[in-house]
Amino acid sequence: MLKLTKAEVLNNVQIAPNIYDMWLKSPEITKNAKAGQFINVYIDKGEHILPRPISICEIYGDNLRIVYHIVGGGTEYISSKTEGDTIKISGPVGNGFNPGKEKKVALIGGGIGLPPLLELAKVLKSTATDIKVFAGFRNKEVVILQENFINLGIEYYISTDDGSLAYHGNAVDCFKITNFSPDIIYACGPTVMLKAVAKLGIPSKLSLEERMACGFGACVGCAVKVKEENAQGWAYKKVCQNGPVFLGDEVIFDE
DSSP states (O other): OOOOEEEEEEEEEEEETTEEEEEEEOHHHHTTOOTTOEEEEOOOBTTBOSOEEEEOOEEETTEEEEEEEOOSHHHHHHHTOOTTOEEEEEEEESBOOOOOOOSEEEEEEEGGGSTHHHHHHHHHTTTOSEEEEEEEESSGGGOOSHHHHHHTTOEEEEEETTSSSSEESOHHHHHHHHTOOOSEEEEEEOHHHHHHHHTTOSOEEEEEOOOOSSSSSSSOTTEEEEEOSSSSSEEEEEHHHHOBEEETTTBOOOO
């Protein structure tokens, strides 16, 4: 089991409706953390026994950043934390993006799936020559991290489901109309979006968003079906332990 550590809250601000941006000081975590991994955040409050897995958005020295969406009592409690508070976390957890030396790269993020792509973009800046981000949101009110990517000198394409800002549609369709031909796609977001990315026929690495229970491999609450060289041709793997990042052509997206 991962060791628990207490992290100091450096700030915790709302950046969009029900979306918060938190910086934590945790040298125990950051010294080993990589783009695409996540941390478990513990609530220790009433009925909220299980940790909340939240992707790492940025790593900066002893500090790490998470951007999360309030979806229930647990994340609502996390949003109440203020500067100087402490919170229990464990990590880093999971298999990250582990980028190669690809020169042309597309990053496709859907909603709250966009944050883990920011640290990846920082890493890719040292090797890739052409990086484009395709970010999809429900509407203009929940657009996040645009300035962060632009400050890195990366082209940032926005799509909104309702057409309230930029391209009217989803991030994958927005990617298609640009005719960009990347060497690889890194993506994180809803399953329907990741399935569409996998169908593009371009090498890809997908960070799966599955509901987790324990968050460190003890249960099978986050199991997904992947291709395997065995009698049945597939096997279940745990997103928290074997993922969250998988190759796009190994995941079996059931109809």
